[in-house]
Amino acid sequence: MSIELIDIHKAFGPKRILRGVSLTVDEGETVSLVGFSGAGKSVTLKHIAGLLKPDRGTVVVDGLDVPTLSRKDLYVLRLQMGYVFQFAALFDSMTIAENLAMGLRKLEGMSEHDIRDRIKESLDRVELEGFENRYPAELSGGQRKRAGLARAIAYRPKYLLYDEPTSGLDPVTTTVIDRLIMRMKEDLGVTSLVITHDMGSAYKISDRIAMLYEGRVVEVGTPADIQASGSKVVRGFVEGKPEMVEEGAEEQGLSA
Amino acid sequence: MHWTRPFDSIGSGVLSAFGALGVFFGFAAESVRSLADVGTWGPLLVLHMRRIGVDSIPIALFLSTFTGIVLALQASYTFTGAIPLYFVGTLVGKTMILELGPVLTGLALSGRVGANIAAELGTMRVSEQIDALETMAYNPVAYLVVPRILAAILMFPIIVAFGNTLGITAGWITSINVLDMSTEQFVHGLQLFYKPFDITYSMIKATSFGFVIALIGCFQGFHTQGGAEGVGVATTRAVVISGMLILVLDAFWAFTLLQ
Numbered sequence: 001m002s003i004e005l006i007d008i009h010k011a012f013g014p015k016r017i018l019r020g021v022s023l024t025v026d027e028g029e030t031v032s033l034v035g036f037s038g039a040g041k042s043v044t045l046k047h048i049a050g051l052l053k054p055d056r057g058t059v060v061v062d063g064l065d066v067p068t069l070s071r072k073d074l075y076v077l078r079l080q081m082g083y084v085f086q087f088a089a090l091f092d093s094m095t096i097a098e099n100l101a102m103g104l105r106k107l108e109g110m111s112e113h114d115i116r117d118r119i120k121e122s123l124d125r126v127e128l129e130g131f132e133n134r135y136p137a138e139l140s141g142g143q144r145k146r147a148g149l150a151r152a153i154a155y156r157p158k159y160l161l162y163d164e165p166t167s168g169l170d171p172v173t174t175t176v177i178d179r180l181i182m183r184m185k186e187d188l189g190v191t192s193l194v195i196t197h198d199m200g201s202a203y204k205i206s207d208r209i210a211m212l213y214e215g216r217v218v219e220v221g222t223p224a225d226i227q228a229s230g231s232k233v234v235r236g237f238v239e240g241k242p243e244m245v246e247e248g249a250e251e252q253g254l255s256a
Numbered sequence: 257m258h259w260t261r262p263f264d265s266i267g268s269g270v271l272s273a274f275g276a277l278g279v280f281f282g283f284a285a286e287s288v289r290s291l292a293d294v295g296t297w298g299p300l301l302v303l304h305m306r307r308i309g310v311d312s313i314p315i316a317l318f319l320s321t322f323t324g325i326v327l328a329l330q331a332s333y334t335f336t337g338a339i340p341l342y343f344v345g346t347l348v349g350k351t352m353i354l355e356l357g358p359v360l361t362g363l364a365l366s367g368r369v370g371a372n373i374a375a376e377l378g379t380m381r382v383s384e385q386i387d388a389l390e391t392m393a394y395n396p397v398a399y400l401v402v403p404r405i406l407a408a409i410l411m412f413p414i415i416v417a418f419g420n421t422l423g424i425t426a427g428w429i430t431s432i433n434v435l436d437m438s439t440e441q442f443v444h445g446l447q448l449f450y451k452p453f454d455i456t457y458s459m460i461k462a463t464s465f466g467f468v469i470a471l472i473g474c475f476q477g478f479h480t481q482g483g484a485e486g487v488g489v490a491t492t493r494a495v496v497i498s499g500m501l502i503l504v505l506d507a508f509w510a511f512t513l514l515q
C-alpha cells in the first residue's frame with residue numbers, strides 16, 4: 001500500500017531530467033514534493049501512474065512493479081489511483097458531470113443514481129456545487145483545476161497524486177483544497193504525493209516533504225526538519241534565495 | 257569533418273525513417289488489438305458515424321455535382337461528331353464510379369475528416385487529456401482511435417455512393433438540357449460498358465480511403481508533440497500523407513483489380 005520510487009532515471013533525448021530519484025511514500029502518508037520549475041516533478045509523478053516508463057530504476061506501488069505490469073493489471077491498479085493534472089486535463093467535449101462519471105463508470109456495481117450522487121458529493125467537496133452541466137471552456141482556471149481534483153477523488157482511490165492542486169488559487173480556496181487533501185487522508189486513509197510550490201501548504205498538509213533538485217531527491221524530512229535544514233539548497237529554495245541555492249549546490253557538488 | 261559524415265547523416269535519416277515506420281505499425285497493431293475492447297468503443301461508434309457523415313456529405317455532394325456536369329461537357333467537347341453522343345453517358349458513369357467519385361471525395365475528405373481527427377486528438381494529447389484517459393483506466397486507442405477508424409470505414413462507401421449517384425444525375429441533367437441528348441441516349445451510354453464489378457471496385461476504394469484517412473489522422477493526432485504549433489504540424493501532416501496514400505492506393509487497386 002505504499003509508493004516506492006527506486007533510482008528512477010529519465011531522459012528526453014539529450015535532456016537528462018531525472019538522475020536517480022528515490023522516494024518512498026508509506027501507507028496513509030502525505031508527502032509533498034517541492035522543487036524548482038522544470039526540475040522534473042511532473043515527470044516523476046507520471047512515472048508513478050505508469051504514464052512514462054523509466055530509462056532505469058523502477059516504481060513499486062501496492063507491491064506491484066509498475067513499468068512491467070501488463071495493461072490489464074495496470075488498469076486495475078490505476079482505478080485505485082487518482083491523478084490531479086497540473087493543468088486539469090478535463091475532457092473538453094464533455095460536461096463536468098460527464099468528466100467525473102468517466103472514472104465512476106469503470107467501477108463495479110455503481111448505478112446511474114449512485115454515480116449522480118457521487119458526482120454531486122465530489123463537486124461539493126471542491127466547492128463547485130451546481131457545476132454539473134457546464135463545459136470546461138466555461139470555467140475559470142481555478143474552477144477547472146478544482147473540477148480536475150473532483151474528478152480524481154470521485155472514485156475514492158487509495159492513492160492520490162496531486163500535481164500542484166493549489167497553484168493559481170486564491171488564499172481562501174487554497175485553504176479549502178488543503179483541508180480537502182488532509183480530509184482525504186484522515187477519512188479515507190489515502191496515500192498521497194503532492195507536488196506544490198506553496199511552502200505554506202506543504203508545511204500544513206505533509207507528513208514529510210521531499211525536495212527534488214538536479215534530478216535527485218536531495219532532502220526528505222518532516223516540515224520541522226525542512227524548516228531547520230542545514231542544506232543551503234533547501235534553505236535557499238524555501239526562503240526564495242537563488243544565491244544561497246547556488247552556493248549550496250557548489251559546496252555539495254550538486255550542480256549540473 | 258570526416259568525409260563519411262554526409263553518409264552518416266543519410267544512415268541516421270534512414271534509421272529514423274524506419275523508427276517512425278516501426279512506431280506507425282506498432283500503432284496500427286495496437287488499433288487491431290483494441291478491437292477486442294468492444295465495451296469501450298462500441299457505444300461511441302454511432303456518434304462518430306454521424307459526425308463523419310455530417311462532416312462529409314455536403315462536401316461530397318457539392319464536389320460530385322460539379323464533377324458530373326464538367327464530365328458531361330468535356331465528353332461532348334472531346335467526342336465532337338466522331339463518336340456517338342451517347343458515349344457521354346458511358347464516360348460520365350465510368351469515370352465517376354471508377355475514379356473521380358472515390359478519389360476526389362477521398363482527397364477532399366482527407367482535408368475535412370483527416371484534419372479534424374488529427375486536430376482533435378492532437379489537442380487532447382498536448383492538453384494531457386489522453387493521459388487522463390489512461391489514468392482512469394481507459395485504453396485511449398480503444399476509446400479514441402477504433403471508433404473513428406470503424407466509422408470512417410463504414411461511412412465512406414455510403415458517402416461515395418451518394419456522390420456517384422448525384423454526379424451521374426448531374427451529368428444526365430446537363431446532357432439533356434445543354435447537349436441536345438435524350439434521356440434514352442444517356443441511359444443507353446451509361447449501360448453500354450457497365451459491369452456490376454464497377455460498383456464493387458468503387459466501394460473497395462472508398463473503404464480503403466476511409467481507413468487510410470482515419471488511421472493517419474489518428475496516428476498524427478496521437479503522436480502530436482508540443483503545443484498549438486504541434487497540433488498544426490500534425491494536422492498538415494495528416495492531410496498531406498493521407499492525400500498521397502490515397503493516390504498510391506488508387507494506383508494499387510487499378511493494378512491489382514483491373515488487370
Ligand SMILES: Nc1ncnc2c1ncn2[C@@H]1O[C@H](COP(=O)(O)OP(=O)(O)OP(=O)(O)O)[C@@H](O)[C@H]1O
Pocket residue numbers: 012017035036037038039040041042043044086
Ligand atoms: N514529454 C516530454 N518530452 C520532452 N521533454 C519533456 C517532456 N515532459 C517534460 N519534459 C521536460 O522535462 C523537464 C521537467 O518537466 P516537468 O514538467 O516535470 O517540470 P516540473 O518540475 O513539473 O515544473 P513545473 O513546476 O514548472 O511544473 C522540463 O525541462 C521539460 O521540458
Ligand SMILES: [Mg+2]
Pocket residue numbers: 041042043086163
Ligand atoms: Mg509540473
